[in-house]
Amino acid sequence: MSEALSRRGFLGVAGAAGLAAATGCGADEGVAAQPRQGGRLRAVYAGGGAKEVLDPHVQSLFVDIARHKAIYEKLVELGPDLKPVPRLASTWEHDGTATTWRFSLRDTSFHDGAKLVAEDVLFSLARIADPAVPERVAQSSLATLDLKRSKALGPSTVELVLTAPNAEFPALLAGIGTQIVRDGFKDPAKPVGTGAFRHVSFETGRSMVASRYDDYWDKPARIEELHILSADAEARANAVQGGQAEYANDMTATFARTAGKAVRVVAAKASTMQAFVMKVDQPPFDNPEVRLAFKLLADRQRLVDVVLAGRGEVGNDLFGKGYQYYPADLPARERDVDRAKALLAKAGLVGKEIEIFTADASAGFVEAATLFAEQVAEAGVRLKVTTGSPQTYAKDLLTKGAIGNHRSGAMPIPQYFTDRLLSHSPFNVTHWRRPAFDAGFAAARAVTSEEERSSRYGVLQKTLRDEGGILAWGLPDYLVAVSAKVQGVQAVPPNTLDQGRFDKVWLA
Amino acid sequence: MRSYAGQRALLAVVQLAVLSVLVFVLTSLLPGDAAEMRFTETLTPDQVARLRGELGLDQPAPERFVHWLGNALTGDLGTSLISGGPVIDIVRDSIGATLVLTVATLAVVVPLAVALGIVMGTRENGRIDRAITSVTLALSAIPDFVIAVVLVAVFSLRLGWLPATWVGGELLASPALLVLPVAVLLGRTVCLLSRQVRAGTINALHAEYVVQARRLGIPRRQLLLRHVLPNAAVPGVQELARTGDTLLGGVLVVEAIFAIPGFATALVDGVETRDIPTVQGLTLVLAVAALMINLTADLVCNRLVPRTAFLR
Numbered sequence: 001m002s003e004a005l006s007r008r009g010f011l012g013v014a015g016a017a018g019l020a021a022a023t024g025c026g027a028d029e030g031v032a033a034q035p036r037q038g039g040r041l042r043a044v045y046a047g048g049g050a051k052e053v054l055d056p057h058v059q060s061l062f063v064d065i066a067r068h069k070a071i072y073e074k075l076v077e078l079g080p081d082l083k084p085v086p087r088l089a090s091t092w093e094h095d096g097t098a099t100t101w102r103f104s105l106r107d108t109s110f111h112d113g114a115k116l117v118a119e120d121v122l123f124s125l126a127r128i129a130d131p132a133v134p135e136r137v138a139q140s141s142l143a144t145l146d147l148k149r150s151k152a153l154g155p156s157t158v159e160l161v162l163t164a165p166n167a168e169f170p171a172l173l174a175g176i177g178t179q180i181v182r183d184g185f186k187d188p189a190k191p192v193g194t195g196a197f198r199h200v201s202f203e204t205g206r207s208m209v210a211s212r213y214d215d216y217w218d219k220p221a222r223i224e225e226l227h228i229l230s231a232d233a234e235a236r237a238n239a240v241q242g243g244q245a246e247y248a249n250d251m252t253a254t255f256a257r258t259a260g261k262a263v264r265v266v267a268a269k270a271s272t273m274q275a276f277v278m279k280v281d282q283p284p285f286d287n288p289e290v291r292l293a294f295k296l297l298a299d300r301q302r303l304v305d306v307v308l309a310g311r312g313e314v315g316n317d318l319f320g321k322g323y324q325y326y327p328a329d330l331p332a333r334e335r336d337v338d339r340a341k342a343l344l345a346k347a348g349l350v351g352k353e354i355e356i357f358t359a360d361a362s363a364g365f366v367e368a369a370t371l372f373a374e375q376v377a378e379a380g381v382r383l384k385v386t387t388g389s390p391q392t393y394a395k396d397l398l399t400k401g402a403i404g405n406h407r408s409g410a411m412p413i414p415q416y417f418t419d420r421l422l423s424h425s426p427f428n429v430t431h432w433r434r435p436a437f438d439a440g441f442a443a444a445r446a447v448t449s450e451e452e453r454s455s456r457y458g459v460l461q462k463t464l465r466d467e468g469g470i471l472a473w474g475l476p477d478y479l480v481a482v483s484a485k486v487q488g489v490q491a492v493p494p495n496t497l498d499q500g501r502f503d504k505v506w507l508a
Numbered sequence: 509m510r511s512y513a514g515q516r517a518l519l520a521v522v523q524l525a526v527l528s529v530l531v532f533v534l535t536s537l538l539p540g541d542a543a544e545m546r547f548t549e550t551l552t553p554d555q556v557a558r559l560r561g562e563l564g565l566d567q568p569a570p571e572r573f574v575h576w577l578g579n580a581l582t583g584d585l586g587t588s589l590i591s592g593g594p595v596i597d598i599v600r601d602s603i604g605a606t607l608v609l610t611v612a613t614l615a616v617v618v619p620l621a622v623a624l625g626i627v628m629g630t631r632e633n634g635r636i637d638r639a640i641t642s643v644t645l646a647l648s649a650i651p652d653f654v655i656a657v658v659l660v661a662v663f664s665l666r667l668g669w670l671p672a673t674w675v676g677g678e679l680l681a682s683p684a685l686l687v688l689p690v691a692v693l694l695g696r697t698v699c700l701l702s703r704q705v706r707a708g709t710i711n712a713l714h715a716e717y718v719v720q721a722r723r724l725g726i727p728r729r730q731l732l733l734r735h736v737l738p739n740a741a742v743p744g745v746q747e748l749a750r751t752g753d754t755l756l757g758g759v760l761v762v763e764a765i766f767a768i769p770g771f772a773t774a775l776v777d778g779v780e781t782r783d784i785p786t787v788q789g790l791t792l793v794l795a796v797a798a799l800m801i802n803l804t805a806d807l808v809c810n811r812l813v814p815r816t817a818f819l820r
Contacts, residue, residue: 042676047767049777050591050598050786060550134558137550176550203601204591205777206769207676227676235673235767242664242672260665391780392540395553426552 047230055188072179072193118152196503253309270475271493315472357401361393410493430469606770625705708740749805
């Protein structure tokens with residue numbers, strides 16, 4: 001249903017792109033109104049049916065993340081530029097080598113009155129690392145944590161030891177599924193956290209109800225009651241327009257264009273990424289000149305206008321624009337069909353057919369592939385669009401097709417590198433495997449001077465932009481719809497502290 | 509009659525067995541398994557491989573099937589590969605909304621379709637018959653989701669009279685939630701059913717015995733109620749049993765559009781996540797329900813017009 005609608009929207013999009021830009025409402029502008037206490041806020045997220053969990057360490061869906069954010073907290077969170085900011089850990093420092101880290105805990109208490117202590121942190125990290133439960137999502141990102149050598153230095157100081165130096169360790173503690181639970185936490189059905197809301201009830205695939213926690217350390221929430229509900233895109237749109245919800249997460253550009261007066265769209269500009277990924281070890285993309293030719297062939301603005309309905313910016317073949325460590329000084333890649341043609345002719349590809357592997361796995365994938373095929377055809381190369389199963393696309397992309405679609409949500413740039421661009425990265429969709437690059441990254445990550453680290457990451461990113469297999473053509477806005485009476489909603493990338501943060505909003 | 513019922517019961521068991529094998533085989537043919545479905549941007553291949561072991565998905569399929577069948581025979585539908593809870597809980601949680609929806613729809617459909625069918629049948633090819641026929645046929649040609657989108661756009665988003673989704677709503681607190689979903693489901697079922705009742709009425713009106721009864725001077729009203737209606741109802745009741753398919757298809761669309769956490773939604777989720785025990789459990793319950801409905805329909809037909817039992 002929603003797919004049918006989005007496709008219909010897609011057809012009408014080209015002409016309406018200008019309109020979309022005209023109606024664009026940016027960040028929350030209603031700060032003038034005086035915050036008001038009380039009320040109930042209903043927030044709708046894409047549901048996961050039976051996949052939804054109340055266990056904060058097993059989450060992977062936005063709806064779960066939102067639930068857990070209300071109830072639990074992490075030691076560290078990510079700011080709007082994806083840089084770590086203190087939460088339950090008020091300060092941290094390392095031993096000078098970024099191997100041993102000390103975190104001071106905030107003076108706060110769980111919903112049952114127990115004070116937060118270092119043992120809670122150690123217990124939580126051990127629970128995440130438990131090899132008997134493979135679905136604890138932070139296992140791989142926290143794999144270098146040496147729990148045997150980590151210890152409490154007092155009730156409110158914890159020392160965490162790593163097996164290898166990592167200056168980005170605080171950011172890892174801000175990743176998905178790193179919430180701090182109580183020492184001895186066993187039953188996820190009875191969630192007790194330190195967050196701004198207390199759990200009241202939970203129905204898998206439907207709703208969670210939570211009430212304000214009055215002793216919350218970071219100023220108690222203004223709303224009295226929070227409902228987090230599950231529904232697909234169409235129902236989310238109807239609910240927020242029909243007054244059955246006050247907040248709808250992850251909306252489409254089509255919705256943003258047609259939303260009525262009762263709804264305000266909050267857009268986090270260019271905060272995610274859409275790309276084509278070329279496998280650098282497979283013909284014809286094992287030839288760096290072919291990769292470059294494809295990068296030169298992409299009409300990025302047109303892709304953004306059509307596929308994203310203008311709700312985004314053009315990409316520069318790199319992840320993380322606007323985030324900490326992004327090399328903003330690199331020139332934007334311009335379209336150059338003639339040069340691309342020459343490169344492709346040299347590689348003997350003119351008149352040849354290449355398969356692009358796509359699936360309806362994410363909004364815009366098939367449309368982007370189809371449009372890109374037209375753009376590549378201008379240089380005499382045919383891209384044959386093959387559509388696979390949407391549910392298995394994430395895995396299939398690793399093995400199938402020499403070129404395919406890729407998207408990424410917000411995460412710190414070093415984490416993106418770790419997940420996707422190292423020889424042993426679990427999600428290395430471009431098969432980018434260069435020992436020198438791995439070593440350069442490991443060395444950079446161990447550098448304790450932020451400035452020096454940043455410049456080293458910059459060098460790696462320049463290599464990647466010029467030689468890598470990622471053709472990042474667009475940076476979609478992340479869209480949230482709120483009813484006109486909701487105030488205080490921040491326009492920040494997903495996975496950051498202030499996104500979907502309901503202790504700061506109020507109902508006017 | 510008894511042996512007929514016995515035969516039917518045996519047939520039902522065979523059908524169930526075949527169905528459960530089919531569902532198992534077909535779901536096995538789907539690309540990926542429950543562990544792989546978790547392969548998103550959070551679980552690594554290594555974690556997925558370990559998860560597959562945890563879930564027992566590395567066992568050969570026939571082994572898993574025998575295990576599942578053994579449990580099902582003792583009434584245990586097994587454990588969901590996704591939620592880790594009993595499948596029976598998923599069945600129980602999802603069946604309520606669908607039942608309410610179906611019963612509410614039928615409560616409107618049956619009297620409406622019978623009334624329309626008789627009105628049309630007794631005025632065969634008259635102006636009213638043709639008018640109703642045109643409207644119902646036109647309606648039945650519109651896909652459910654189109655009707656749904658139009659109704660939501662008009663009655664919820666524009667006029668604001670009725671809730672647009674079940675999200676954030678409680679059925680007991682606001683029965684208005686039912687209006688639009690039922691209205692969507694009505695469309696096709698009323699059309700199909702009323703056409704059957706119409707055909708039955710016309711057949712009955714032309715039948716020897718009715719013609720004879722009319723010759724004998726039995727009043728029209730009595731003629732219709734006593735003689736025509738029961739005969740006209742037979743194809744109607746059989747159609748009603750078949751309406752199950754149409755209704756289920758419609759329920760799927762309606763549940764998706766109005767975000768109703770029902771049976772169809774659970775089934776689709778189960779398939780999407782390759783939660784085979786859940787898909788099998790839901791299918792089994794659905795199959796039993798379908799078989800019961802068909803059996804009931806046959807018995808009702810037999811009661812209305814006993815000779816039909818001999819005719820089949």
